Amino acid sequence: MKKEIFTRHVLFVEPTLYRISKSMLHEEADCEDAVQKSILKAYEKLDTLKEESYFNTWLIRILMNECYTIIKKKNRIVPYEDYMEKSVEYHVDETNEIYQAVLKLPLKIRMTIVLFYVEGYSVEEIKTILNIPSGTVKSRLAKGRKLLQKDFGNTSRNEVKYGTI
Amino acid sequence: MEQFEWKDTFGKTPQSFHKRVQNTLDGLPEKKEPHIMMKSKFTIKKAVVLSLAAALAIGTTVFAAGKITTTMGSSSKSTEFHTLPTAAELKEKCGFDTKYVSNFSNGYTFDSGNVIDTSAYDDDKNKVAATKELDLSYKNQDATVSLSVSGSILDDMSTEKSAPVHYNQVNIYYQNQDYKFEPADYKMTAQDKADEASGKYEFSYGSQKEEIENFQSILWTEDGKEYNLQAQDSTLTQQDLTTMAQEVIDARQQ
Numbered sequence: 001m002k003k004e005i006f007t008r009h010v011l012f013v014e015p016t017l018y019r020i021s022k023s024m025l026h027e028e029a030d031c032e033d034a035v036q037k038s039i040l041k042a043y044e045k046l047d048t049l050k051e052e053s054y055f056n057t058w059l060i061r062i063l064m065n066e067c068y069t070i071i072k073k074k075n076r077i078v079p080y081e082d083y084m085e086k087s088v089e090y091h092v093d094e095t096n097e098i099y100q101a102v103l104k105l106p107l108k109i110r111m112t113i114v115l116f117y118v119e120g121y122s123v124e125e126i127k128t129i130l131n132i133p134s135g136t137v138k139s140r141l142a143k144g145r146k147l148l149q150k151d152f153g154n155t156s157r158n159e160v161k162y163g164t165i
Numbered sequence: 166m167e168q169f170e171w172k173d174t175f176g177k178t179p180q181s182f183h184k185r186v187q188n189t190l191d192g193l194p195e196k197k198e199p200h201i202m203m204k205s206k207f208t209i210k211k212a213v214v215l216s217l218a219a220a221l222a223i224g225t226t227v228f229a230a231g232k233i234t235t236t237m238g239s240s241s242k243s244t245e246f247h248t249l250p251t252a253a254e255l256k257e258k259c260g261f262d263t264k265y266v267s268n269f270s271n272g273y274t275f276d277s278g279n280v281i282d283t284s285a286y287d288d289d290k291n292k293v294a295a296t297k298e299l300d301l302s303y304k305n306q307d308a309t310v311s312l313s314v315s316g317s318i319l320d321d322m323s324t325e326k327s328a329p330v331h332y333n334q335v336n337i338y339y340q341n342q343d344y345k346f347e348p349a350d351y352k353m354t355a356q357d358k359a360d361e362a363s364g365k366y367e368f369s370y371g372s373q374k375e376e377i378e379n380f381q382s383i384l385w386t387e388d389g390k391e392y393n394l395q396a397q398d399s400t401l402t403q404q405d406l407t408t409m410a411q412e413v414i415d416a417r418q419q
Contacts, residue, residue: 003190003193003194006190006193007190007193010186010190011186011187011190014178014182014183014186015178017186018175018178018179018182019175022175023175027243028179028181028182029243030243031182032181032182032185033243035182035185035186035189036185036186036189039186039189039190039193040189040193043193044284098174099174099175102174118174118175
């Protein structure tokens with residue numbers, strides 16, 4: 001794959017890369033670091049991408065690994081829960097009510113919810129991205145929905161479309 | 166009944182994020198193709214060339230000879246520092262002892278620094294070496310010079326064309342070169358090829374538009390480390406830069 005095509009693919013998936021990193025990391029600067037390292041790593045390992053059609057899910061997986069690396073480093077300084085707690089506190093406007101609720105979800109459940117509902121990936125695609133069995137994807141979605149319903153059950157936002165699997 | 170749009174929850178992608186993506190993409194080397202031209206005799210902080218305001222430092226360098234043909238570096242804004250750390254703190258950051266100064270006698274004073282993870286690749290894109298690089302910037306009003314110290318010697322000084330200046334048992338090499346940075350899809354003209362052959366310009370790809378920049382570098386190796394004092398489009402002379410390099414060589418190893 002030429003640089004030009006690689007660039008086009010990355011720019012196409014850029015909003016997803018932002019949302020994924022923002023789901024996992026609190027600081028904007030951390031998100032930027034993660035995406036930079038992911039792009040460099042992806043370009044370096046481009047030969048390992050078997051099919052171009054898997055580019056997006058492949059890059060998302062690389063990005064998530066970079067985010068985990070940053071989380072591990074941050075964890076040495078401050079517990080991840082405290083780190084993410086800041087993120088929830090930051091976004092106080094009403095439009096981010098659901099965002100705050102999503103950020104309160106445990107990381108593994110949160111990422112499954114984000115990939116399914118926000119990014120629109122299927123259970124099978126999420127299974128590949130997260131490298132977990134499809135049953136685990138489904139159970140995480142179910143847990144996530146329950147937690148979100150609990151959060152929104154008595155609010156004006158109880159019309160949130162949870163969807164089905 | 167209100168229906169929630171999940172994608173809206175994250176808002177629009179911030180401009181700073183997009184810039185970081187774009188700058189990273191711009192700085193990527195081309196995959197091997199005919200007439201892809203990146204080759205230089207010495208390290209260029211290309212990100213600095215592309216955008217001084219960019220939050221990242223990514224460098225692309227190709228050496229004239231030897232197995233290493235490309236180096237790629239990445240740094241994090243979060244590790245950038247604006248107060249010169251102690252020697253022990255610097256060692257912890259970059260993993261090696263180094264010589265440095267807080268200011269030069271001609272008025273250049275420490276402004277900022279960072280640690281860059283640098284990987285070196287051969288022609289087949291195999292990673293053949295990796296090292297950390299300490300990057301210190303010094304300012305004198307609006308003018309900037311950078312001192313980079315690499316923990317390993319990746320460059321082959323024996324290929325330098327200029328005769329070295331000997332100073333305290335150290336060979337100091339000087340390089341002065343005009344560079345033409347071109348967009349990724351740029352095709353060389355006949356004039357470009359002639360300019361490259363004559364040494365008038367070195368060509369490099371990856372910028373958004375054509376840019377011509379002059380780089381002066383002072384290179385030396387000492388105690389297994391590679392030092393590069395670099396000025397871009399600067400009024401400093403070879404002698405000025407050599408004197409500055411000598412001040413670093415005279416500094417006590419920290």
